[in-house]
Amino acid sequence: MKISSIRGWHWHVVLCGAVLIQLWPLFFMLSTSFKSMDEIFQSTLNPIPAVPVMNNYLYVLKNFPLVQYIFNTFFIAGIIAASKIITSILAAFAFVYYEFSHKEKLFNALLLTFFIPITVVMVPNYLLLSRLGVLNTPWGVILPQLADAMGIFLIRQAMRAIPRPLIEAGKLENAGAWVMLTRIILPLIKPSVIAMGIVFFINSWNDYFWPLLVLQDKSRYTLPLALQMFISAEGGSEWGIAMAVAVLTSLPPLLLYLSCQRFIIHTFMQSGVKG
């Protein structure tokens, strides 16, 4: 008993070290964003600002179209998450409740797109979007991300967990496909659909690379993209301001995570998610 408790204590130290490494940068980001310029350089390591100031946030609010950035990010992430959910539900429904030839082959082909690297799609998709005339618009970011292979996979798994008798009953009653889907299946898989929507939203909110390729006008930037402006060639010195924008960018995902972490961890556990 004694030995095992000592042994446990040993592992707790290791894990607390890991927690410190993982969480300290986040706290550091938060505290720096509330420090004045002097304090940032004179008491860098101080975890809590001696005199918390809002200057950094006010500066960003005054000199940058911050509300516009937040709206842009929200718009793009919202539409992508909603669309991924809808297209995934429809496709998963077809895969679970219909029989047709080459079903497995099609499913595998769709699933495989999850692993096609961004290097492959980068140039051709850019050219396609430019031909469609949607470069430098939110739609250029949204269009390639309207569907998601992992979404289809996970919703298919959720649908398969629905007890068969419920579905058989629907068939016997001659319920139409749309009724089956919206009245019977969706209410049953609602929790996983919502969790997945949140995960999709977080991933699109955080996305940096595709917006970087598509959006050129500063007024169209998303928050992660706007961060890039606060890095000067020499490594920058306006750290308080940069950290303030970083905090604002991280806040929605972190709050979503804190408010429903069980759901989110569960969804992440089942999947591999890019971004």
Add this chain to the structure above:
Amino acid sequence: MNLEEAEIRMASHKAQDQGEQILSNDAYIQYAAMIKNAAKHWRRTFCEAGSIWQPVVFLTPATLVLFVFAYWPLLQDVWLSFHLWNMISPAMKFVGLQNYFQLVTSAEFIKIITNTVLYIVVLLLVNFLLPYLLSFMMAHLLKRFSFFYRSALFAPSTVSLAVASILFLWIFNPLAGPLSILLSAVGLESPRWFKEPVLVVIVIGLIIGWKVFGYNLILLLSAMVDVPKELIEAARIENASDWQLFRYIIVPMTSSTALYVFVITIVFGLQYVLVPVNMLTQGGPDQGSTNLVYIVYQYGFVFFQTGKAAAFAILSMVIYALFLMLKTKVLDKKVHYEN
């Protein structure tokens, strides 16, 4: 024809026995009633032999998007890689395999491959080995606080890589950053992390590591807790050491998930590198932080040599395909198992 209430109850009990506690008994009955009502209003046959158009309609949106934006580019890359083009001019010159030859014989090719391998080593250490060991600790060596550790360690995974990049640029700042202060406290001088050839790869690997660590950890943790408790207890009774427990029970029992995480660490890790490299180094110093993924961006959107970018893209796809084959096999097995 209606389903008997008893039958529904039975189904519900069965589902609950299997741990699928989706609904209470009453809710099951309620749903059965709903089905009846719905059917009264809607008499179209579900899944009738002639209704092939129905799955087609449901599948079209996702299939269209994924084929147009994932498979079509693959074909287009092959075509582009045989041409000389700057993305803007209307003239496109066919040059056969010239892009590929120039690519493998260039001096930077060795550098790109070396960097890529170095990235893979760092990523495997931070995002595979470390979470593997820690998830074992959390699942089998600790009795308490496992939930707290999981939540805390996962938090950075919800933060954008752009945020991580700018945050660590400040943390690693060699003049005034917190790390340099800590280093000078013990009498060391901070290196210029983002300007030194090998260091820059390690630091960028660590930035990715910070973000992805928690995600890989929970993937591995889910496999760790699935190892039957009886096995662990039996081993404990036999006085097996922690190491023996790990080596002879945990490693074999978690191998398929471990392999999956191993592969995604490499496949996705190299893609994540795009963000910090683009924000912090643009591939520098002297191409010291570029890799097989970032080079495609450089050729495509910085040097405007579309043909070469496509050739690099095809090359990366070939290398990835080896991992993907491994991965698909594992995933198929998992899917099969879950059914």
